[in-house]
Amino acid sequence: GQNIDQPTEMTATEGAIVQINCTYQTSGFNGLFWYQQHAGEAPTFLSYNVLDGLEEKGRFSSFLSRSKGYSYLLLKELQMKDSASYLCAVYTNAGKSTFGDGTTLTVKP
């Protein structure tokens, strides 16, 4: 089976930096995805990591350590519109993606 852990809620200030962690235990790990979901809307793809290291995409970066079963999503220069749920999803070599419970981020002025 798979076990994915994320913090339930986080709060940060506009303009700041926030790091959302995701730890996982799975067999046949083959990649990790991050999605953003605004309230009442569908998830949208943010990033994926297959190899160890940092992937940067504008204000958002995602990091993966396969040996530690750990990933984080880093959001810089936070904006109010970044308030949303952030879901990490683990992809296995069986072609299966499993989503974590998500982290609800609230950005305050």
Add this chain to the structure above:
Amino acid sequence: ETGVTQTPRHLVMGMTNKKSLKCEQHLGHNAMYWYKQSAKKPLELMFVYSLEERVENNSVPSRFSPECPNSSHLFLHLHTLQPEDSALYLCASSQDRSRPLGNEQFFGPGTRLTVL
């Protein structure tokens, strides 16, 4: 706009009704998915179709019946549902589920289902 459309956006039905949810993807993807998202619960994968063949069924009750007539269309047929089935039903597609690079999923806007 993600290239995945779902209809209807909202549906209210009684427990004895039969209804269908429709999903269409305009991205040329090979895989399609149905998810259920209840309030304050994680996304629950229900069904996966790859090249029109059902490859995953995650212990979903038989009152939910999927249909994939071609690689662009996916249906979820509903009958004799229960109030606890009220949720947001999301459809997604991905290019190629056999490799991570092609497995990023594009979601439709969802159907908000209420069962009375």
